[in-house]
Amino acid sequence: MSLLIAIDADTVLQNRFLGFLIWQSIQSAVVFALSKALLLSPFTSSPLSPSLGGAAAFLAFHLSLLLFSASLSLLASPSPDRAASPLELALAAARFAVASAPPAPDLRRRARVSLGFLLFLSATAVSAFVSVASVCWKCDSFSGTTWLRSLAVGLLYGLHYVYKRRWVLEFPIIQRPPFFSFKMGIPSAIGQALKLSGAGYLVSAMLSFFLPDVYKSQVAMQKFLAEEIVFYVGCFVVFFCWELSHHLHQVLHTKRLTFAPPKGSAAAETNPSEPLLAALEGSPPKSLLQYLAYLDLCMVCERNVDTWRRAAFFEETGETYKRVLAVCLRPLEQFTLKLAEGSESYSANNSLQLSHQLHSPAERQADSRLYEPFQDIQLYAWCARIVASLTAHSHKEDRFGVAQLSGSNAAVISTLVSCLLAVEASMGKKTNLPSPNYLMGPAGIKWATHSSGRRDAAAGITVKRKGSPLYSRAYSMADILRTSIYCIVSTFHDEMVNSSKAGLLEKDWVLMSKPLYGTHELIVQKLRLFLDFQAS
Template sequence: MSSTDIIVKNRFLGFLIWQWIHSTAIFIIFKTIFLLPFITANPFTPSLVGCLAFLAFHLTLLLFSASVFIVASPQPDRAASPLEIALGLVRLVLTSSESTPDFRHRAKISLSFVLLVTSCALSGFVSVVSLCWANSDAFDGVLGLIGRVGLKGFACGLLYGLYYVFKKRWVLEFPIIQRPLFFSFKMGLPSAIRQALKLSSVAYLFSTLLVVFLPDQFKSHRTVGKFIVEQVIFYIGSFAVFLCWELSHHLHQVLHTKRFVFAPPKGSAAAETNPSEPLLAALEESTLGSLLQYLAYLDLCMVCENNVDTWRRAAFFEETGETYKRVVAVCLRPLEHLASKLGEGLESCSVDNSNQLSHQLRSPTDSGPDSKFYESFNHFQLCVWSARAVASLTAHSHKEDRFGVAQLSGSNAAVISTLLSCLLAVEMFMGKKTNLPSPHHLMGPAGIKWATPNTRREAVRGIINKKKGGPLHSKAYSMADILRTSVYCIVSAFHDEMLASAKSGVLDKDWVISSKPHYGTRELLLQKLRLFLDFRAI
């Protein structure tokens, strides 16, 4: 295991330690305070049954925490539907052909969701019974406790697991402002308590419906007073379990989205010789879409934007220029991927719009261009950090690059071209007009200006209008705003140099790459850049 992989492992171990502390406190508080009026024996007297209940309670929470860690992902990956899994298995049995890596990945995600729902159901069964174990007399003995309370706890866990999956709470959401761990955890306590109250109330109503299907020996035939006591005990126990789950979820989010500094200690020998190597190793060697890669891009963005670790940013501009080129390359990689994927989706969208027969003959399990657009924005957070980091680094190079490595290596032209190309692709996806035709291009022989319909734009506009108000719509507009801000950041820093290049007619040579961009043409990129120079790009 590499040193970078140990980062995620240590965070999970720290999560388990803190989760054990707050769950122990909840177990003791609810046992000795809230359930104290319903306990006949002394709760402070240790017993074998109490120790076993405490151990079972923590083992089920460990199962829940491990399942949450397995399912958690910084990006909203799309799982395979049951129909797709069934068709994939049939195809594997009949044709003996290997499935695609994308299908295996999505099937693995679906199985992890099943594991999470199952572990939540088992955890709910054991946890609620463990909390109510000292009150078995209120449930007609141990059999009634396991039969009624256990089944209700199982239903509560099943409902929570389904809610966790379908609300996509397994997606790690990185905070805009990084705060200390204790403060971040404290800020989430009120919302966790409110959410536990809501979930426990809904789960209580849902679980009581299952009592109708229980055998007669498990049903309660007691007086009204004792029936009310039974319901109160179960509600308190289920609320405690939901509170443990909510706090574990919040703690998992806080610990795994906190910034990690990929740098040697300041003043050490490594900090003097090669301080950027740990960060570059994490950026280049980490798995695509992994938590480690997201933490590395977050650290890079904060180094490039803020003036806290200026010694780390200064190390990017070392004399050879190799470090700067590597940093720019890893920053542009997600943006190039976004532009290429959007371009492929737009092209297939225009083809499908012109070929209605192929659109009608598409199988129900075919993802189509709509899902391709969703896959394009899967790495939305990485693209945001990349655009902000590379724009800030390029702007800072205007004053901090003593050796001129940014300009001599051609990185400035690559950065501007990639940002503009990605912006054109996003604007095209949004249905905005991205081409700037010359006046004589659409003039007929009689001097009449003819309008040419853009079938690709119309097809894409139909898709984005259907999804208006959804996550895809908001991500596209957010990405466009971030890309425009990034380009303006660079243009503001190099405005005088760009104006001088434009007057001398070498703007395209200095700030646009000579090869074909990932989306659009060099002429379109140059026209877009001139709009930014005039501060008319909106």
């Protein structure tokens, strides 16, 4: 059964890729024809006369865009993996040559990422070499330098694409129809193509001064200006087609895929959750199929459209509910453990940095260890929203009480609060219990002793991090976790208040085992802040 589901899902992804190629060819043909008729016709002696060379240029233009689209699909990934540096690859090759020591699995994975970047840069250079010349073909101002300058322009686009990490698939918050999403991205594609073609033109113009004299010709100023205009138009047309292809690829591959049998079929009546669970548990980690499965699960849990699918999670045995929570809590637990390790390294190096007022290499390595776990923030956000929505819906939809009897509610609360504490620690926020410095005075007023030096030092660390990408990602993840916890607390508020009055809050809503981050007392204290709606 799971094998058939995997085959069907792979078929859907292949159909999406084929659909991407078809629509990319159609839009490229339209852009090519309009550019020839409107933009380049003043620089062509006979723009409307058909010729064999024009047909060959049109075919070469499509083949070059096919090369770009294929390399884009191979490079695109929902999870941003870190590439291996040339030094790491050289050291691994030297160790293999001397001691026949195979590289570590992590290094092999990052080496494949580096190879993908290299192939993509080569594909953009070759594609620009062919496509720009195909667009400028038959123009009176077409020169031999166009070929060499096109290579530089294509390589510049590839470097910008890789450096800005535009190859990472970004799933939209609101799922719109594909045509509407594609139409909304056309203005941004035009603006991006104008900026990139302008930058590419300037770089290629500077490089043209270093070309050998055999590629240069003494021409009149009027013809020189015409050559430059034609080259710029050719770059703009190619970059515009590439931007449209990039946007179309994002729209088609991030569209929701429903992992469920047809409603009313026998499979929908017996076990409608099996296709989704098979995709979540059996698909390769960090693959597009796994991300689409998490997206489908998140929409089922949060929306009231597929209530029949969500109701199937609360079946009598409780096995389905446990499997759903397991595939969502496991990534959050791994995320929390990584943050705990990174925070310990960062704290140790921060004390050293405050003493020497220098950024040591060890501190930069610790900062990178903190930043790495936030690469898959989209997946962790889905997992937090899924477990929170499913726990909240269990208050009314769990007819058999599987969520409460299995202890899943306590596991969800403990995991979310531990994860939130780890994220807040990575932001420089104090997460420990109140110290003995807080003294209780008359009338129950709390008086705190002054420790300005430590407080100023901690504030300096926090301010330093606020301008970094780490802080923005951590802030977003902390906001998602707080919202998820408040979703559960607001639903079970009366039950939690009664448990707190009876002294059973720790027993009913927090796991007694050692938490992933912090202490058991800290988890309970944080939960009480949420119960009083004072957590921020």
